[in-house]
Amino acid sequence: MRSLLLATFLLLTSVVTAPAREEVIAALSHNNVAITANFDGSEILIFGAIKRDSPIPEGEELDIIITIAGPSLPVLVRRKSRVLGIWVNTDAVEVDAAPSFYAVATTSPLQDILSQTSDLRHDITINNAVRSVGAPSNITDSETFTEALIRIRDKEKLYQLLEGAVELSSDTLFRTSIALPANLTEGTYKTRFLLVRNGRVVNQTEASIEVRKVGVERWLYNLAHQHSLIYGIMSLFIAIFAGWGASAIFRYFRA
Secondary structure (H helix, E strand, O other): OHHHHHHHHHHHHHHHHOOOOEEEEEEEOOOEEEEOOOOOOEEEEEEEEEEEOOOOOOOOOEEEEEEEEOOEEEEEEEEEEEEOOEEEEEEEEEEEEEEOOEEEEEOOOHHHHEOHHHHHHHOOOHHHHOEOOOOOOOOOOHHHHHHHHHHHHHHOOOEEEEOOOOEEEOOOEEEEEEEEOOOOOOEEEEEEEEEEEOEEEEEEEEEEEEEEEOHHHHHHHHHHHHOHHHHHHHHHHHHHHHHHHHHHHHHHHHO
16 A cells, blocks of 8 residues: 555656646748749748747746758869969868758847757758868868858858847747849758757758749759750851841841
8 A cells, every 4th residue: 555655656756746848830931932934032031930738947048040941962172372463262161061041040049048058959040051071181271161151151151140030929929031142052951950058959840842943944954953965056057147137137237
């Protein structure tokens, strides 16, 4: 009887002290982006809620981090130096994997809500999303090449750090928007919704955005990559016809 009471007490204690289970439920305004001839960018609206099975413990802060990552590809970064009065490429480092697009939106400054351990584990910040493993033995400052790549893509709006851009209401509802620039790379864009508490990621969910060329742009892209000879011949004929047409129009107005 005494052992039964003790077991019941331990069970109730574990139920009372068990941490609240929380889950992120999110949605996107659209999951497909069509690249056409007049495509000048798009804006993705992101909204969602936090589902929990018990009240939030007092004194614990809650934050949301949202990331959107485009296809990761190797990138060759070159450094120019002045040689005999001429700027030439002297050194090069290949970054092993760099997202073609990467955006991070948060409820608060990243350094205040995310620990370095969680950042390394989940590759959340831009620096950790870009992976550069090795470099030629004659280059001792390979990290500067990665920094240069990040700086260039930041200017092109391909890398975005949007601290405080996520609006969180009553520790339950959240919303934000992220602008996609016109110079997007075609592919699947992975979107993550991370729930952060006390610097640690406690839950996350994922979605995807498909970015594809459509219409004539898609046909020309496939033709150039799958039938390069036909594409080259067609381009040559178009150039000849355009030149002849411009010459004929010029002679007509000159006569």
